[in-house]
Amino acid sequence: MTTPDAAGEQTVLLVDDNADLLELLTNSLRYIGGFRILNAPDGATGLELAVSERPDCVVIDVMMPGIDGFQLAHALRGDPETAEIPLVILTALAQEENRLAGLLSGADRYLVKPVRIPDLIEAIQAAIATSRAERERTLRALAEEGEA
Secondary structure, three states: OOOOOOOOOOEEEEEOOOHHHHHHHHHHHHHOOOOEEEEEOOHHHHHHHHHHHOOOEEEEOOOOOOOOHHHHHHHHHHOOOOOOOOEEEEEOOOOHHHHHHHHHOOOOEEEEOOOOHHHHHHHHHHHHHOOHHHHHHHHHHHHHHHHO
């Protein structure tokens, strides 16, 4: 993970194939949240940027061509180089089974579009604050919940 730069900014990678939403989120998170923002228009580019830039958090859309958001989260969690990067899924998929799939894929937080910018900023900050031990406990609890 990157450390805050001289201005104290944390880096957030936004991965979404909707260019208008990507621009809105970029501007909102930059100016309201004070984050340094990287953009990726698809999962493959998101994966490359996550590996090369090591952002403090990745915000991932689910429904994208090629590598979807769940696959991207799995890939990031499965690579020792990116396994500890906090992940937030931001999607239009509001069903409980999708939320569970998102969290089981390794996301720290799962938000449904449309989202209020303060809620997204709070989710990013909470994901960044989540420790590896907390992440593992959550995954174990979710796995047990899914088996019940």
